Amino acid sequence: MAMNERYEPQSIEGKWQTRWEQEGLFRAGRRPDAPKKYVLEMLPYPSGQMHMGHVRNYxxxxxxxxxxxxxxxxVLHPMGWDAFxxxxxxxxxxxxxxxxxxxxExxxxxxxxxxxxxxxxxxxxxxNTSQPEYYRWNQWFFLQMLERGLVYRRFSKVNWCTGCHTVIANEQVKDGRCERCDSEVQDKEMPEWAFRITKYSQDLLDALDTLKEWPDRITSAQRNWIGRSDGAEVDFRVQGHDxxxxxxxxxxxxxxxxxYVVLAPDHKLVAQVTTADRRADVDAFAKKMAAQNKTERLGEDAEKEGVFxxxxxxxxxxxxxxxxxIANFVVSDYGTGAVMSVPAHDARDFVFARKYSLPVRVVIQPASGDKLGAGETLDAAYTEDGVLVDSGDFTGMASAEARVKLAAKxxxxxxxxxxxxxxxxDWGFSRQRYWGTPIPIVYCEKCDPERKGIPVPADQLPVRLPDIDTQAxxxxxxxxxxxxVPEFVNATCPKCGGPxxxxxxxxxxxxxxxxYFARYLSPKYxxxxxxxxxxxxWLPVDIYVGGPEHGVMxxxxxxxxxxxxxxxxxSPVDEPVTRLITQGIVNGADGRKMGKRYGNGVAPNTIVAKYGADTARTYVLFAGPPERDFDWSHEQVEGVFRFLKRVWTLAATHHASSAEATxxxxxxxxxxxxxxxxxxxVKRVTEAIERLSFNTAVAGVMECVNALYAxxxxxxxxxxxxxxxxxxLLARILTPIAPHIADELAEAYGAKASTVTEAWxxxxxxxxxDDVIPYAVQVNGKLRAEVxxxxxxxxxxxxAAAEADDKVKAALEGKTLRKFVFVPKRLVNFVVG
Incomplete structure (x- = not known):
């Protein structure tokens, strides 16, 4: 069968996609005796339109x-929808x-x-996570965790998004605003359900050291978010109060x-410790702080202010x-909501003390070098460890030893x-929204007067979302x-059978x-x-791909x-993923993040329609290492399309003479x-894929095609x-990169099945x-020739070969050789004087 002389991706790509699906080539479990690989990308929210960030991720x-x-x-390589x-x-x-x-839709x-x-x-x-068959198991997990004390109901201060009108997690607050809608986030007290994730804080922290194939920036972000602090709790009795x-x-x-000691403005003991003559100032300051979000209050550049x-x-x-x-830099939901202030040895405390003329007392001296003067002479706090002074029985003791012995005392x-x-x-997860998993709890005044919640029996799951009048x-x-929705709200108590x-x-x-990654294993179970x-x-997932913005969520x-x-x-494992790959952002041609905000988006379907899927795929892989951002370039897309045309033309030109030649x-x-x-x-592409260097892999194919033309x-x-x-060979190594043209070329050159079924x-x-390799020849470090x-x-x-070159001879003439440098397979350098 003769090959078409022109590369027309639209005529071949649909053909191969249909054939792959009909033959079930990508169904997991076809090789039950083979070793497994579970490859997964973070499932998308179905917005209705893909963008190039999706393309790169998948x-x-x-x-x-x-x-x-x-x-x-x-290989297991599934896809689904984060649909709520x-x-x-x-x-x-x-x-x-x-x-x-x-x-x-x-x-x-x-x-x-x-x-x-x-x-x-x-x-x-x-x-599809919005289907009852899926969210039934969210509810089942809830009941199992409730039974084990990993779910509880609490009354707490939450992050209230003023735009979404719902609670959002700490991790979803960025600079005091909702990361999704960019509206202001306010503190609000209300009851909520929470997962006791803190029970696993130390385990989650320790296990980060085992995640050898996770990016450092992700493990570092999680380590900082978990934020272990080793220290001591200290009780300061309030003078005149019990x-x-x-x-x-x-x-x-x-x-x-x-x-001095500092409390959060909303600490429960503020009212008790405040004296009558300070009440008005304290109340005014607390009201002012309540109107500010925590990010503004705790920012490094925020002015430290407070009231006695x-x-x-x-x-x-x-x-x-x-x-x-009370001061703006202490919040009630972090630590105990109270801090002891040692201005001589804490930078923030020092600034506050100087502002309000509070005493500065030196109790730590450097272990060596110049000693600190009296507190009133300090220009800045000394925050390092050292030797204790003016510290009773602990004077002369090193800081590390003193911490242990003081805590024991x-x-x-x-x-x-x-x-x-x-x-x-702990992870507060209840939301004031409709489009999500109903929490399987009922409240009965007779059986549950404290409104702790009565779990819905497992055999009554799923608690389904009701159909609703959307506008109402x-x-x-x-x-x-x-x-x-009365028909949803009104239920029967599973304990007494009453309302x-x-x-x-x-x-x-x-x-x-x-x-969800586990539900893919048996979605109909x-x-x-x-x-x-x-x-x-199948577990754990071997390779997981997604954006670094999900690091602490x-x-x-x-x-x-x-x-x-x-x-x-x-699960047989407690870590879900072996190797994590975080991809960079695809920017628009203007260098800004691609999206609606800047009107610089590029819809994948427009690229596919004009150039074909293989061009879109090859361009995104060639644009740069997966973990780095890159700027979209229409000119480079054209260049990649021309490259694929060259591949096609090479194969078509030699098809008649070479396809069946032996x-x-x-x-x-x-x-x-x-x-x-x-x-x-083959060697270069194999090594590049193994080390996540897809741009190098594409470059290797380009180099090969140039050599074959030459x-x-x-x-x-x-x-x-x-x-x-x-x-x-080109067809087979192109399979992961540009699979449609790969299969078409392979078929034209005698293959009976898709290249993905062949061995790498x-x-x-x-x-x-190489039989012959080039050496750069330098004289006093300056390139003179190549042999x-x-x-x-x-x-x-x-x-000998270098000295025989005419240019090198001229450079060496009349000079005294001081040294000869030989770098195998790279260069030689004559050092002369």
């Missing part, structure tokens, strides 16, 4: 999925379209676009230097009274103890939407994405969230959830050169056979070693 995974399939692995969430609900508030309808549109790009997904495992202020400090060795309460607390080691202040006196705290807080229920105002009210809040959508036998086969939450699944006997004799001359180019390409038209049987072999090609070691010598030539042979 493409990284697809390269590996195809590559490992050719390497002989049984605020965008669909906010859109419903705006235009009245039911979230379920919009989500279904968006999924259909998004899926169609995905398919045009030729990704190798096993669509038999597709998951109460104590408990503070946490990492520097208990400075306790003798504490000259009029009250005093007793330093537990000196017995001396110290004044109690406090514990013996019942005034404190050594302890560990974490920055991480989704108003974005007032009580949670589900509270406006009860359902919980009307829904779960944070991060719950959906905590465990109805006995448990997934089949544990499939868990043993999704990526931390699903590490927690995997531990819960192991606790429940479902040869069994020795390869020499042009034939050998042709084979060398092809086998070197050898010219094959004439002898050996040259024709060599060219046929080269094209077939092996290169001949003898063909990737080509045998690859196995030694120093003497290389030197």
């Amino acid at each position: 493409l990284i995974g697809d390269v590996y999925a195809r590559y490992y399939q050719m390497r002989g692995f049984d 969430g605020l965008p669909a609900e906010n859109a419903a508030i705006k235009d009245g379209v039911h979230p379920a309808i919009r989500t279904r 968006n999924i259909e549109s998004f899926k169609a676009e995905i398919k045009t790009l030729g990704y190798s997904y096993d669509w038999t495992r597709e998951v 109460a104590a202020l408990r503070v946490f400090t990492t520097r208990v060795d400075t306790l003798y230097g504490c000259t 309460t009029g009250g005093y607390a007793l330093n537990p080691v000196t017995g001396q009274p110290v004044p109690i202040w 406090l514990e013996a006196q019942g005034q404190g103890k050594a302890t560990v705290t974490y920055r991480q807080k 229920v989704l108003t974005g105002k007032g009580e949670p939407p589900l509270a406006k 009860a009210r359902r919980e009307t809040e829904t779960m944070d959508t991060f719950v959906d994405s905590c465990w 109805d006995v448990a969230p997934f089949d544990p036998k499939e868990g043993k086969r 999704h990526l931390l939450y699903f590490r927690f959830w995997t531990r819960v699944m192991k606790l429940l006997g479902l 040869y069994s004799g020795p390869y020499e001359g042009k034939a050998l050169e042709t084979r060398r180019a092809a086998h070197k390409c 050898v010219g038209t094959p004439e002898t049987p050996a040259e024709k056979a060599a060219m046929g072999e080269a094209v077939r 090609p092996e290169f001949d070691p003898a063909l990737v070693v 080509r010598v045998a690859a196995d030539a030694g120093e003497a042979d290389v030197r």
Whole structure:
């Protein structure tokens, strides 16, 4: 069959996508006896339209999925939809379209676009998190965790998004604003449900050291977010009151230097310690702080300000009274909401003390070098460890030793103890929204007068979302939407059979994405969230691809959830992912992040329609290393399209002479050169894919194609056979990158099946070693010539060849050789004087 002379991707790509699907080439489990590879990309929210960031994310995974399939692995590469969430609900508030309808339409549109790009997904495992068959198991997990004390109801201060009209997690607050809608976030006190993720804080922290194939920036971000602090709790008795202020400090060795104590403006003891003459000022300051968000208050550049309460607390080691202040840099939901201030040895405390003329007492001196003067002479705080002074029995002791012994003394006196705290807080997950998983709880005045909540029995799951009158229920105002649906709210108490009210809040959508990777293993399984036998086969995920912005949200939450699944006997592992790949951002041609905001977006379907999916794929891979950002370039897209045309033209030009050519004799001359180019390409592309250097892989293919053009038209049987072999190798190594053209070329050159079913090609070691290599020749470090010598030539042979070059002779003439530098396989340098 003759090849079309023109490269027309639109005529071949649909053909191969249909064939792949009909033949079920990407269904996991086809090789039950082979080793497994689970390759996964973070599932998308179905917005209805893909962007180039999606393309890059999925493409990284697809390269590996195809590559490992050719390497002989049984590959699981699924796709699904993170279908609950605020965008669909906010859109419903705006235009009245039911979230379920919009989500279904968006999924259909998004899926169609995905398919045009030729990704190798096993669509038999597709998951939609908004379907009852899925969120039933969110509710099941809730009940299991409630039973084990990992879910509880609390009354706490929450982050209230003024735009989304719902609670959001700490991790979703960026600079005091909602990361999704950019509206102001305010503190608000209300009841909520929370996961006790802090029970696993130390385990999550320790296990970061085992994640050797995770990017450092992600493990560092999680380490900082968990924020372990080793220190001591110290009780300061309030003078004149039967109460104590408990503070946490990492520097208990400075306790003798504490000259004042600071409370959060909303600390529960503020009213008790404030004297009558200070009441007005304290109340005014507290009101002012309540109107500010925490980011503004705690920012590094924020001015430190506070108000004296009029009250005093007793330093537990000196017995001396110290004044109690309230200030903007202390918040009630971090630590104990109270801090001891040692201005001589803490930079923030020093600034505050100088501003309000508070005492500065030096109790730590440097272990060596110049000593500190009196507190009033200091220009800045001394914050390093050192030797204690003016610290009673602990004077002369090193800071590290003093921390241990002071904590022990406090514990013996019942005034404190050594302890560990974490920055991480429990995960409040209840949301005042409709489009999410209903929380399986009812409230019965008879059986549950304290409104702690009564769990819905597991055999009554799922608690389904009711159908609603969108315009009447989704108003974005007032009580949670589900509270406006009487047929949902009114329920029967599972304990007494009397009337009860359902919980009307829904779960944070991060719950959906905590465990979806496990549901892919058996998406139709109805006995448990997934089949544990499939868990043993496929978990953990081998390669996971997604954006680094999920470092302390999704990526931390699903590490927690995997531990819960192991606790429940479902998962054989407690870490969900072995290798994490975080891709960079695709910017517009103007250098700004691509999106609606700047009107610089590029829709993938426009690229596919004009140039084909393989051009879109190859361009994104060639644009730069996956972890780096890159700027979109229409000119480079054109360049990649021209490259693929060159590949096609090469194969078409030699098709008649080389597609079926065979040869069994020795390869020499042009034939050998042709084979060398092809086998070197196999080696380079293989190594590049293994080290996540896809741009280098594409560059290797380009170099090979240039070399094959350079050898010219094959004439002898050996040259024709060599060219046929080269094209077939090109097709196979192009499979992960540009699979449509790869399969079309392979078929034209005799393949009976898709290249993804063939083994990844092996290169001949003898063909990737050059017989002749170039050496740069320098004289006093300046390049004078280049000589080509045998690859196995030694120093003497290389030197002789260099000295025989006319340009080198001229540069050496009349000079005295001081030194000869020989760098094998790279350069020689004559140092002369």
